[in-house]
């Protein structure tokens with residue numbers, strides 16, 4: 001969506017379920033109700049999360065599909081207090097940057113709903129050093145499959161077998177596919193991780209604002225150069241409750257047969 005001031009936030013008119021409908025939590029909670037009530041959980045108790053449980057979250061993440069089944073992911077799980085304190089400094093800095101962008105280049109962040117979100121962001125930043133666990137979802141950049149595509153002009157045998165037209169299409173697609181291929185191979189894993197957290201009664205949020213200080217997060221987390229950090233997910237037992245999400249009506253977003 002765009003107007004002359006750039007992209008706008010879409011009207012989110014539909015509540016995913018009635019406010020008084022049950023909110024199931026736990027391993028046997030019905031999946032669709034879980035999805036309908038899995039909002040971003042930013043207020044977390046400082047109570048530690050057992051290591052086995054964190055391992056279960058990462059295991060569930062690995063069950064997600066990845067492009068060419070490459071499975072080039074890596075997850076850094078932080079629970080150490082000194083490490084978390086160092087990350088908290090960086091976290092506060094990127095939240096400060098984001099907050100200054102809100103209402104300006106971040107679209108539609110001036111209504112009441114987003115004022116509540118801003119409160120939650122502030123709370124999380126102030127308490128970040130108490131976050132029980134942070135999981136960094138990483139993926140190897142330019143996995144061999146994709147670099148083969150990107151390098152297709154240098155690959156004479158492949159170029160011959162494809163022919164000029166397919167080669168041209170492939171080269172055009174491969175440019176766009178670079179980062180997208182890796183991102184689309186890690187985000188399903190991150191969503192699995194969020195769902196698994198919910199199954200264990202844990203709250204979590206997918207975040208990407210580490211990108212404002214990517215090099216510093218990379219240094220503290222020790223992530224190798226050939227891997228990108230695609231999400232940082234703070235995890236803990238929630239202070240508040242899960243609840244319905246407000247989204248665009250399905251009729252407004254679906255296009256049958258052609259857009």
Ligand SMILES: Cc1cc2nc3c(=O)[nH]c(=O)nc-3n(C[C@H](O)[C@H](O)[C@H](O)COP(=O)(O)O)c2cc1C
Pocket residue numbers: 038039040041121205206207208209210245246
């Ligand atoms: C790609 C992506 C990036 C996000 N980045 C951040 C982030 O950097 N910080 C944050 O607090 N939340 C982040 N979120 C969470 C969104 O803000 C949240 O899902 C959205 O506001 C809807 O909130 P709700 O699910 O509670 O309704 C991100 C979500 C996605 C999918």
